Amino acid sequence: MPLTGTRLAWLAGALVAATLAVLVASLLIGSAGWDLELIRTLRAPRVAVAAGVGALLALSGLAMQALLRNPLADPYVLGTSGGAAVGALLALMFGVTMAFGAAAGALAAGGLLVLLARRALACSDDASPRLILAGAMLAAVFGALATLLLTLTPEQRLRGAIFWLVGDLSGADHAGATLAGALLFTLALRARHRAIDRLLLGSEAAHLLGEAVRRLRLELLVGASLAAGLAVASAGAIGFVGLVVPHALRLAGVQRTRDLAWLTPLGGAALLMAADLLSRSVVSPIELPVGAVMALVGAPVFIVFLLRGTR
């Protein structure tokens, strides 16, 4: 059932409260206790990166779902994050700015995916599971390439395999860039919310209603890829945030892109901050890679969605 204004306000309020609660808990809880200086210099930057990366990944998923018209689309599952990781590794090897490499890699992977999906996108059956399978294979290829590059690279120059393959927030940086990127992407999606809602009806339906479908899809592709690239550059390839968050919001009855555009990054930030808190407090003082925690939660959710169909 679609949400009425009051119920939407309640849901948004609850999500804001949950995000704040996770934020405070993330700042206060940790192996070293409550030292204010420690919170300011160590925990706060890490929590900010978690929030920024979570928001970017969730937004990237939202945009990819509209682009491919598939509620199961996610930058990690479909290989965009893998492409970003390969791009970043190549950039590090050749001494180019890493974020630039990640963005280029994500764009290349996203472009390749759209190319592969071209036929499916042209006809009305544009949400086919085949698209997801093709994307999963793309992800496998990029995962293998990243592993090869990691093997060939002198170890001192790179962060570990875990960072690039499943994502890790320990020592992650670029908090400001990820948060600013998420804010920009949110505003861009909100500006185009009506056109995106029409695209969700189908590319032909959107065209019949007068939308410039190709341009909109190009914008979504660039936005989703850049968001995934920026997230990977700062925290490695963390999966399933982009799948779980928009899906959960849709299940809760949020249907309009206008609302999803700001609830999704909020939810993504809360989810990744919570996952990070979990990953550094379960077997404290040992820190688990947050990407592994997200995959343990996200992959089963993905399987349930896949088997249940999209309804």
Place this chain on the structure above:
Amino acid sequence: MNAALIQTRALTLAAAGRKLVHALDWQAAVGERWCVIGRNAAGKSTLLRALAGVGDAALHQGGEVCWLGRASRDWPAADAASLRAFLPQQPSDRFPIGVLRLLELSLVQPRHDARALLAALDAMALAERNVLELSGGERQRVALAQCAVQGAPLLLLDEPVAFQDPAHQLQVAQWLATLHQHALVISAHDVNWIARAATHVLALLPDGRCEQGTVATMLDAERLARVYGCAWRAVDGEAGRFWVAQ
């Protein structure tokens, strides 16, 4: 100069080496309700898609479709949206969306009242429902409302009553008859429904030739036999003339 809302000039459509429509010259004006008839795979959907400007270019072998005297391919998408609406045979819903929101998104010219349209199509009870949860017939009536709410004078409807029960088939026919400010092109199979709903008939013959005219002239046993490949008999009763395939 030209009262026709839509017009074809020597339109030729072919699929897999087979001519579906050969050199069709035809036009429709406001107030006319055209029904396209023909056998399965005769090219009804292909023709409607071509008329709507969403046809597969590979099937388009010649001629052109004009809206208000101007070739349809020259119309910018945004202008075309306020001229024609198209009901495809099957909706392809992937994401949950409420019926009223769907109609609101389909509004191009804010001229129509979504709720009144839903009421006219016996779909008022569906207003708050999610399209993914509707039955085939319900979804189709919502799709009809969606087409009408767009505000375009040219409505191209591909089998609008395929999933409707008899009562709703009748209701849709009556509703279509109220659309005096529109030109309608409809594909359908039920000859008796067509006799009730249409003013004109465009028949696609198996060899690609087309015949056209008013309902009264087009619906005769000999022509129906040519179109469908089976014998027809007219039964005249108190409620009018009915056609029975034999």
